[in-house]
Amino acid sequence: MSLPYFNLYPTDFEAKTSHLTLEEDGAYNRLLRLCWMMPECSIPDDNAWIMRRMRVDQDTFERVVLVVIGEFFTRTNGRLSNDRMNRELALSTERHSKRVSAGKKGGEAKALKTLAAAPSKAKAMLYQPEPEPEPDIRGLGKPKLMAFSEFWDVWPIKVSKAAAEKAWAKLSEADRIDARDNAQPWFDLWRSRNQQASPIHPSSYLNQKRWNDEQQQPTSSYGHQNWNGSGRPQSRPGDGSGTVDAFAAVAARHAGRTQ
Numbered sequence: 162m163s164l165p166y167f168n169l170y171p172t173d174f175e176a177k178t179s180h181l182t183l184e185e186d187g188a189y190n191r192l193l194r195l196c197w198m199m200p201e202c203s204i205p206d207d208n209a210w211i212m213r214r215m216r217v218d219q220d221t222f223e224r225v226v227l228v229v230i231g232e233f234f235t236r237t238n239g240r241l242s243n244d245r246m247n248r249e250l251a252l253s254t255e256r257h258s259k260r261v262s263a264g265k266k267g268g269e270a271k272a273l274k275t276l277a278a279a280p281s282k283a284k285a286m287l288y289q290p291e292p293e294p295e296p297d298i299r300g301l302g303k304p305k306l307m308a309f310s311e312f313w314d315v316w317p318i319k320v321s322k323a324a325a326e327k328a329w330a331k332l333s334e335a336d337r338i339d340a341r342d343n344a345q346p347w348f349d350l351w352r353s354r355n356q357q358a359s360p361i362h363p364s365s366y367l368n369q370k371r372w373n374d375e376q377q378q379p380t381s382s383y384g385h386q387n388w389n390g391s392g393r394p395q396s397r398p399g400d401g402s403g404t405v406d407a408f409a410a411v412a413a414r415h416a417g418r419t420q
Contacts, residue, residue, distance in 0.1 A: 164257065167197050168249050168290045181229075184221075189229045191215055196243055202250045203242040211241075260285035307337040312367075315344045318360040328367035336370065343372035 178186060195214055196202050204211065211230075212222050234241045264283040309329045313322065332340065344366070351361060351371075365371070 164253055164287060166287075167193075167246070167253065182225075184225045185229050188215065188217075188226050189233060192226075192229065192234070192241075193243060193246055196241070196246050197250075201240070201242075202246055203237075203240040206236050206239050206241050257285065257287065260287075306334050307341065312337065312341045312344060313363075315341060316363045316366075317345065317348050318363070320360065321362045321364050324362065324364035325367060328364045332367065339372050340367055340370075347372050347374070 178189060181189065192204070192215070195204050204214075208222065211226065212219070215222070215226055217226060230241060234243055264285040309326050312329060313319070313325070316325075329337070329340075347366070348361070355361075361371075
């Protein structure tokens, strides 16, 4: 083969050879190079010849080289060839011939214009394939973080979404998982302890990492109370807990008048 190079398309090559071991990949590349440098882009189907040119021992030849030959090469009339390599040979030869022909025609036209008898000195250049575009690797290697929507869907009170999303952007992936998984149970327990308080904003929950709070079950200053599951203490006759309910009712009426 007169051309000192052949086209290699990494994307196509990797798609066909990603299953090969490192040894098999190296053997395949060397076999392709040997084919390209030989007449008609093929090598003799002779084990001894191949072993000598590949510089391998009998064990490596049987374990690696023969596996690659069986998968990627065709045996015809005592020769081994690769179908893709043959197509690249035909394509490169055609393009080179066109360049030679174009250079010859250009020289003849120039000679006619200048009435010069000397042959054209134009030289056809070997075809150089266009390089493949650089892959966009800006996003590679960066872990994909949990989306804000996963937290927002489980947070009970939908207020101050913009501030919450801004706070969410500052969290690590581990904190995002904890924030989402603890959102509902933490809010329920916090509400049971703070029944008269305004709803806590999700941004406060995120910025302060409130899921790490060591929350305790609510108790009354009047002593141990039974909790009825609604977040309010269960009144018992004679224990003074009715005072808590009465105080809460007055506070609620006062809040209604001031709104």
